[in-house]
Amino acid sequence: MAMIDADTHVDESEDTWKKLEGTTYAKYIPVTIAMPPDEAKRAGYNPTNSRCWVVEGRLQNRAIRDEVNHPPRILRELQDVPGRLAHMDKMGVDVQIIFPTFFIRYNTINAEAEWALTTTYNRWLADKCAQTKGRLRWAAVLPLLQPDKAVEELRWAKAHGACGIFKRGFDLDRNVTDPHFFPVYEEASALDLPLCIHTGHPLPASEWDRGFPIMYSFTQLVSSGLAQKFPKLRFGLIESGASWIPYAISQLGAVKRQALRGQQTRLPRLFELEPELFRANRLFVTIDPIDDIESLVKFGTEDNLMIGTDYSHTDISANLSALDEVRSWAEEGRISNAQASKILESNSKAFYGL
Numbered sequence: 001m002a003m004i005d006a007d008t009h010v011d012e013s014e015d016t017w018k019k020l021e022g023t024t025y026a027k028y029i030p031v032t033i034a035m036p037p038d039e040a041k042r043a044g045y046n047p048t049n050s051r052c053w054v055v056e057g058r059l060q061n062r063a064i065r066d067e068v069n070h071p072p073r074i075l076r077e078l079q080d081v082p083g084r085l086a087h088m089d090k091m092g093v094d095v096q097i098i099f100p101t102f103f104i105r106y107n108t109i110n111a112e113a114e115w116a117l118t119t120t121y122n123r124w125l126a127d128k129c130a131q132t133k134g135r136l137r138w139a140a141v142l143p144l145l146q147p148d149k150a151v152e153e154l155r156w157a158k159a160h161g162a163c164g165i166f167k168r169g170f171d172l173d174r175n176v177t178d179p180h181f182f183p184v185y186e187e188a189s190a191l192d193l194p195l196c197i198h199t200g201h202p203l204p205a206s207e208w209d210r211g212f213p214i215m216y217s218f219t220q221l222v223s224s225g226l227a228q229k230f231p232k233l234r235f236g237l238i239e240s241g242a243s244w245i246p247y248a249i250s251q252l253g254a255v256k257r258q259a260l261r262g263q264q265t266r267l268p269r270l271f272e273l274e275p276e277l278f279r280a281n282r283l284f285v286t287i288d289p290i291d292d293i294e295s296l297v298k299f300g301t302e303d304n305l306m307i308g309t310d311y312s313h314t315d316i317s318a319n320l321s322a323l324d325e326v327r328s329w330a331e332e333g334r335i336s337n338a339q340a341s342k343i344l345e346s347n348s349k350a351f352y353g354l
Contacts, residue, residue, distance in 0.1 A: 002094040003323055004348035007198075007238050007286050007308025011065070011076040012102040016124050017117070025116035030055040030102070032062055053102065056113055060105055069314045076312040078128045085135055093323065096311060097352060098125065098138040099166055099238070104200045108145075115143040119153055126160040137352065139164040139196050144171050147183040154184060158191045163352040164236070165193055168200030169213020176217040177224040185230050192353050194234035194284075199317070214240040218248050218283070227281040234282045234351055239310065239317045241288035242296050249277070249299060278304040284351040287343070288317065289325040294334055302339055306348045 017029045030053040037050075052059040067073065074080040075087055088096060100121065108114050118141045129136040140157035142150040142165060154165065165188055167176070174180055176197060188195060197217045214237050221227065221235055277283070278301050285301065286308045287293070296305065307326050310318035319325070323344060330340035348354070 002345050002349075003092055004306075004345055004352075004354070005088075005091075005093045005096045005309050005311060005323065006306035006348045006352075007317075008096040008098050008311035009076075009101050009313055010078055010098050010125065010128075011073070011312050012100065012121070013077040013079070015077070015079070016102075017120055019120050019123060020116060025112070025120075028056065028113040028116045030060070030117075055106065055117075056108060056110060060102075062102075065312075065314070071312065071320075078125075081128055081131050081136070085132060088135065091309075091320065091323070093309075094135065095348075095354065096136055097163065097308070097348070098129070098136060099196070099198055100139075100141055101312065103141045103166065104168075104198070111143065111145040111149075114145050115149055118143045119156075122153065122157055122160075122162070126157070126162070129161055134161075134354075137161065137163040137354070139166040139198075140193075141166045142184060144181065144184070147180065150184050151187045154187050154191065154193065158193055162193065163354065164196040167195055167197050169197055169217045175220050177220045177226055182229075185226075185233055189230045189233040192232070194236055194351055194353070196236045196238050198236075199239040211240045211244060214238075215244045215248055218244075219252060221283065222252060222277065222281055227283075234284065236284045236286070236306075236351055238286050239308065240286075241317070242285045242291045242301075242305065243288070245285070245296060245299055245301070252277075275300045284347065289319055289322050293329055297335065297339060302342060303347060303350075305343050306351060307343050 012030075014032070020026050020029050033052055033054055035050045035052055051062050051064055053062045054060075065073070065076070070076065071087060072083070075084040078084065088094070103118070103121070106117070122140050125138050129138050138161065140154060140162040142153050144150050165184070169176055172178075172180065185195065197214065199211070199214060218237055227233070227235070278285075278299070284304045284306055286306045287296065307322050309320050309322045311320065326340050326343050329335045330337050335343075
């Protein structure tokens with residue numbers, strides 16, 4: 001069984017932006033500054049491990065990570081690609097899907113800057129992953145302010161090894177179903193590239209939004225019929241766990257339950273409300289080891305759950321032993337071996353088109 005880590009990250013470094021040096025876009029290269037503890041505290045950052053990117057004249061957090069609770073810096077930043085593969089071997093992981101760190105928070109209304117930074121990032125990461133014979137795969141970051149440029153970049157990314165699109169729930173202060181993004185969705189569908197709606201903070205002062213954009217995107221996707229408009233496009237909800245599923249289903253099913261009152265003696269149980277919802281809408285979700293897996297599989301999600309370690313980070317979503325914990329669920333009888341195999345391998349293969 002090929003073990004697939006469905007959500008990992010790269011920590012961008014000065015090397016990420018080198019291709020912009022000496023060009024007319026050099027003015028957009030992010031520069032790193034250290035933050036005095038008092039200033040970091042006032043800005044809302046951890047005063048003990050803060051530094052910042054300065055990008056377009058604004059501060060954006062660039063955390064200082066220790067090498068006790070994190071993989072070594074040269075692996076996080078892909079300075080040592082063979083070393084990262086060796087670490088994957090030690091973890092029992094065959095394939096990692098890489099998402100950005102910088103673009104989790106980056107926000108701009110400058111189309112030229114967005115184009116310069118996203119396309120440079122994609123080329124840097126594609127070069128790194130090309131060395132790995134498919135073991136490191138990546139999600140493209142697109143210049144969404146210009147849909148025509150985004151479509152052009154998407155074609156380049158597909159041709160150079162991308163297996164998905166990094167997307168946040170409220171990019172450009174628009175929800176995921178906004179028609180502004182439809183040209184990207186149409187091209188992604190044609191190219192067989194999934195939309196990865198990843199936890200992110202594109203709005204100023206919105207660190208609270210880790211889970212809400214994911215839940216909101218889920219309800220918007222289902223209620224809008226977007227899956228029917230783009231019948232080949234797959235949708236992923238990445239890095240917010242899956243404990244929100246029962247609540248979201250309860251809200252979607254409230255109207256249905258209300259309509260059934262008085263028509264039958266027994267109202268359907270929560271997991272009976274929308275048994276085909278995930279399959280019909282091609283919705284995939286990365287789970288956390290703390291999620292109640294026995295409950296979640298009752299919601300018709302067996303073919304739609306994936307697992308990621310959040311490699312490189314140690315926030316609330318990070319767990320380098322996450323894949324091992326899925327195996328332990330099967331050993332403990334919480335799920336079957338077949339269900340574990342789907343979560344660890346086949347569902348991610350289906351979603352990312354591996």
